[in-house]
Amino acid sequence: MQQDNLSIPFQLPLTGIGGAGMFVSPGQWRHGDRVIDDYVVMFVRTGVLHMQEDGREFDVRPNETLLLAPGRKHGGVSHDAQSLSYFWMHFHLDNSDCSEGLSLLNIPQHATIPRPERLEALFRLLIGDQLRKTTSELSRKLLACCILSEVAQDAAVHVENDDSKVVANQACAFIHTRFTEPISASDVAAAVSCNPKYLARVFREVYHETMTQYIQNLRIEHAQHLLLQTNMTVNEIALACGFMHVTYFIKIFRESTAMTPNAYRRNYGLLLVTTY
Structure with a gap:
């Protein structure tokens, strides 16, 4: 019997994922200074991550995220404790102006995640798919978009204050x-x-x-x-x-x-x- 497959045309803003993983500090560790071409999102689970981007300092605590932009110098401010652990993801965006008529994600640079277990589960799904290499690039991009959407929820929940x-x-x-x-x-x-x-x-x-x-x-x-x-x-x-x-x-x-x-x-x- 012939199957009626469904083809859905859509375009993702992500042009690529540069990798994802979980970092666990070996103790007395400081993030190196660098300028890269990717966006980076970091999601701290334990400890405190001391970072700076173009001179602006951030103390990222458990259940908080930090978004770093391409082309800006970022790095550690001080040595972090051995208890530090965080998830990370590198990604690329299509910067062409194609936002007219579309919903936009407003992702705060430094956010508190209201449901951290949900975001951790998404990171684990993405990392697992990346390691197994059994899913398509499209599937990984969709998971990455879900991660960014979850980070954006911090801004969405606190927009109105009536x-x-x-x-x-x-x-x-x-x-x-x-x-x-x-x-x-x-x-x-x-x-x-x-x-x-x-x-x-x-x-x-x-x-x-x-x-x-x-x-x-x-x-x-x-x-x-x-x-x-x-x-x-x-x-x-x-x-x-x-x-x-x-x-x-x-x-x-x-x-x-x-x-x-x-x-x-x-x-x-x-x-x-x-x-x-």
Whole structure:
């Protein structure tokens, strides 16, 4: 039987990916000074990265990103501790003016990532595909675009600051400190002293999902992080992420990722780590 394939014409702004990986400091390390032709995005997971670009200094802390531009001199400001680790990606952009009528990503140079486990998962997917060499260049460019989109969320979430957005951001901050506990949407509303129905509406307007969905997604993203960064069992991870029953955790995890927790650990544990 003849298959009806779907061909989708579209153009990505990325013209190439110069590589991606994870750096782990060997201790008393300082980033060298250089001028390169790529954009570089760095995503710190542990420690503090001390960098400068054309004399402007940045202290990039855990769950923060730094975007470095081509043609500018960048390098380390001081030696970093052995606890420093960060993901990195080099990429090239098509600088031709083709933005008319298109949505633009506004990527802050120095950003705080509201959902770091999600960004780490994207980096791991890109690095794994790069090492296996089993996916197309287009697939890797799409993942790179997803990474940049995730970094841009920091700017998008904080663009508006009217009262409703402030309440939604307060609820989000509370959720991030308590999502591993058995909390509900009504608990969040009580914590920020807000009418539950009003909070549910403004939260969905700002974050484009319900509080229950947001909490569940945070738990799954945290579980993904624990699966790749620790030797904890699936039972231990389920409890650490706020799931009272491991069978329900596996069900939700599979619905979210299309694989079991153990399969996720096998498939995405591959990582390019550098210490220089």
